[in-house]
Amino acid sequence: MLIDIVSVAPELLDSPFAHSIMKRAHDKGLLQVRTHNLRNWAINKHGQVDDYQYGGGAGMVMLCEPLANMIEHLQKEHTYDEIIYMTPDGPTFNQSMANQLSLKNNLLIICGHYKGIDQRIRDHYITCEISIGDYVLSGGELAAAVVVDAIGRIIPGVLNDETSALTDSFQDNLLAPPVYTRPADFKGWKVPDILLQGDPKKVEAWRLEQSMERTKTRRPDLLKKWD
Ligand code: 6GU
Numbered sequence: 001m002l003i004d005i006v007s008v009a010p011e012l013l014d015s016p017f018a019h020s021i022m023k024r025a026h027d028k029g030l031l032q033v034r035t036h037n038l039r040n041w042a043i044n045k046h047g048q049v050d051d052y053q054y055g056g057g058a059g060m061v062m063l064c065e066p067l068a069n070m071i072e073h074l075q076k077e078h079t080y081d082e083i084i085y086m087t088p089d090g091p092t093f094n095q096s097m098a099n100q101l102s103l104k105n106n107l108l109i110i111c112g113h114y115k116g117i118d119q120r121i122r123d124h125y126i127t128c129e130i131s132i133g134d135y136v137l138s139g140g141e142l143a144a145a146v147v148v149d150a151i152g153r154i155i156p157g158v159l160n161d162e163t164s165a166l167t168d169s170f171q172d173n174l175l176a177p178p179v180y181t182r183p184a185d186f187k188g189w190k191v192p193d194i195l196l197q198g199d200p201k202k203v204e205a206w207r208l209e210q211s212m213e214r215t216k217t218r219r220p221d222l223l224k225k226w227d
Contacts, residue, residue: 061117
């Protein structure tokens with residue numbers, strides 16, 4: 001998969017994909033993330049990519065021209081399955097969206113800043129809008145990093161143990177059960193017996209029960225999705 005990200009602050013995206021599972025996805029050749037600096041498409045030598053909004057009001061708006069030129073330039077090299085705009089007024093990102101996007105080949109992600117991008121870019125180029133939650137960030141970059149991480153780790157072949165992503169919280173609308181590792185007794189705090197007895201059927205039943213219980217107490221809204 002190729003993910004191109006357009007930003008006025010691409011440095012914000014240098015580190016998130018250089019570690020752990022994201023690095024593995026890259027090293028295995030399964031995910032390439034490229035960042036593109038929108039300033040290279042500024043309308044003048046001052047690096048201008050935004051301007052005051054029509055109708056007045058505080059805050060700058062990102063100009064059509066740099067974005068349109070950048071997008072059309074990238075489209076000459078690649079066909080994108082989705083052109084995604086990161087914006088707090090988009091639909092809230094969830095595991096089901098991550099699953100769907102992980103099956104695509106090429107994605108282009110546009111990060112907004114200030115008051116956002118000119119509506120005409122949204123109307124004519126953007127095919128998908130994503131928010132990561134009901135709070136406002138100063139730019140789309142950190143949100144894009146969240147989305148790319150969630151997508152990247154479930155690209156087929158990225159995780160060693162293929163079942164590992166299937167048992168994540170949310171994959172079945174249930175939170176993951178508690179997990180334990182050695183020692184079996186730490187300061188007198190004991191690991192539940194059932195996990196030590198070596199009966200895989202009982203362990204599976206216990207985990208499901210714990211998942212249900214956790215979901216019921218912490219996220220009852222998720223259980224409604226079973227109805
Ligand atoms: Cl995608 N962008 C910004 N700027 N703020 C956000 C967001 C995105 N999602 C939640 N808050």
